[in-house]
Amino acid sequence: MKQPKVNFYNLAWRWHFYAGLFVAPFMVMLALTGTIYLFKPQLDSLMYSSLLNVPAGHHTVSADDLLTRVKAAYPQGQVTQYLPPLNAEHSAQFVVQNNGQELNVFVDPHHGDILGEQDAKKNLQAIARAIHGELMIGTVGDRLIELAAGWGIVLVVSGLFLWWPRGQAAGILWPRLNSRGRVLWRDLHAVTGFWGASLLLVMLLSGMTWTGFWGKQYAEVWNVFPAAMWDDVPKSDVEARSLNSATRQTVPWAMENTPMPMSGDHAEHMNHDGAHAGPAAPTIALQDVQNIARERKVEPGYSITLPTTATGVFTIAVFADDPRNDATLHIDQYTGKVLADVRFAHYGAVARATEIGVMLHEGKMFGTFNQIVVLLICLMILLSAVSGVVIWWKRRPQGKLGVPPLRHDLPKWKTAMVIIFALAVVFPLVGASLVAVWVLDRLLLSRLTRKAESASSSS
Structure with a gap:
């Protein structure tokens, strides 16, 4: 007997699974x-209260005196960044590369005492951020996260189609709490997904902007500053994204693909091969750079990244909770000249929207309220994942780990097909994996179909 042609509803069901x-x-x-x-x-x-908090004092030790004390404590280390105290009751912080470790060193800004240190890559928040962004395995992890986020978008779209209200509200707009077993789990999964779809899409899309493949392409297309901003500034071939890492955020997303300026008469500090000639030798004081930040009204919470080469610059950057307070300044290490001063007002429309999306994603835009909303989204994601696994387990083929049977057959949904193909184009990693899954699915389906036909004919 000829098998009925699989329509899109069946296909969506399999792809959702x-x-x-x-x-x-x-x-x-x-x-x-x-x-x-x-x-x-x-x-x-x-x-980390003992490291972060200090008694308020009237006298403040200069940034250079603090730097001298840290260098004395770590004679073999290299100080790469300085974070001035947020207010009179907060410690100052230095980032030190020491014996292969990256350390956060905390200093009392009123007395100059070193309060302690912290492994910058092994504290709870750094580990959580590294796992969240790249599974702590670098580029491969980044691509896997990007692939999962892209497929998460496919999951939301196909889920909306599968559970869209068709003449009933129970089980879609609210769960049937008087039900038991698979029906209750199915309702929890469907209702959570239905109400949370838009929020989950915002979280997935805002997170995708940080990925190494799609996020980088997205930035290159949509995050463009007027070329005139860099006309009178000697530029290196290094981008500002080099200041960010999996565990540390220094410059805002909007600044990642902008060129790093160079200090001084850069020709004098380069050898004939165009390479940097020697380490940094700043002639302006760290306190001078901090004063520039104050004069230019950079919001407290900023960091100052120190130059590491003879042509490097000081970079003042604040990745503000409210993106409207973002600031990135590059300072010549020899003259103290401000080579670039980029604020939220300079961002393009897409960059502004992206920065706002990122802050909403991280729960920082509206304080505690934003945190509670994102926490609810995280709990919703956990409920959806767990309930999805439970209903699959309850409906899986007897004794197998395959796709649950489809108990209803509806007409093709051409609009959904167009949307799925559009997602495959917009997110290339998803598109490539979608083709791979489709080929595998077809091969397995045809093989199983042939087995079924041979079994029926032999009987």
């Missing part, structure tokens, strides 16, 4: 690590 199977572990991981990072201010204050 495959996406869920792949995405669920990642979504659980992202929700858990995201929750830890979401409450960074509260957790840091609770866990």
